Amino acid sequence: MAARTVVFIHGNPETSAIWTPLVAALTSKGVADIVTLSPPGFGAPAPDDFDPTMSNYADWLVGELGALRIGGNELDVVGHDWGAGHLYGALDRRPDLLRTWVGDIAGVLHREYVWHDMAQAWQTPEIGEQAVAGMVGSTVEDKAALFQSLGFPTDMAAEVAPWLNEDMARAVLRLYRTGAQPAVGDLGARLVTADLPPGLVIDAHLDVYVPPELTRDIAAQLQVPTLPIEDRGHWWMVEDVGGIADSLIDFWSAH
DSSP: OOOEEEEEEOOTTOOGGGGHHHHHHHHHTTOOOEEEEOOTTSSSOOOTTOOOOHHHHHHHHHHHHHHHHTTSOEEEEEEOTHHHHHHHHHHHHOGGGOSEEEESOGGGGSTTOOOOHHHHHHTSTTHHHHHHHHHHTSOHHHHHHHHHHTTOOHHHHHHHGGGOSHHHHHHHHHHHHHTTTTHHHHHHHHHTTSOOOOEEEEEETTOSSSOHHHHHHHHHHHTOOEEEETTOOSOTTSSOOHHHHHHHHHHHHTO
16 A cells, blocks of 8 residues: 555645644544645745745645655645645646545635635735735734634644744735636636545534535535534634544545
């Protein structure tokens, strides 16, 4: 049997620290080979020549997954938020690189999806620049408090806060503007007709950024099961993840 690697990709405005509880839970249950990838500008420095568009992030992830496949490794890839967006973009380009995939916010792929209010602000010239300036211009303590207000544990919030910087601000504006509709809906339309590896859609019922009914509809169109998480919102992975780890292991074991 080929070696298997679990790959996690996070989104905005985050770092790989969000996966710490889930990685620990999976490790305790015998999942040994785990890699966390940080998109340029989101917990990792962005090269000066990197244009942080939706398309370029998909290409970035294809390159990272291709490198991890060297030697015959099989990849089980999990994406959250724009990390899931990059995952869907990679599936559109190179589905052969993945053994399985797991993603949340699948509703963004729906033709009827309307970006949430903050995303619409980022997508608007001048207003977006003002919004990210306010985000990056506050103190590290205030940034940590913001993440705590979103439900991040104190230590995780402190780890993520310093990365809310100019690199991330630039990436946020460019990514959300190139990901405005119809771009994400067009991506979804391509995926529902593609020959994809086995997948699983995370359905966090309390996610305020993506309507769960759209996520479920896209999962049905993709003909993949959902993992319902009734009592969690957007950041379903930041604490109390033992049951989620078990569900992921069950999914991987079935394939």
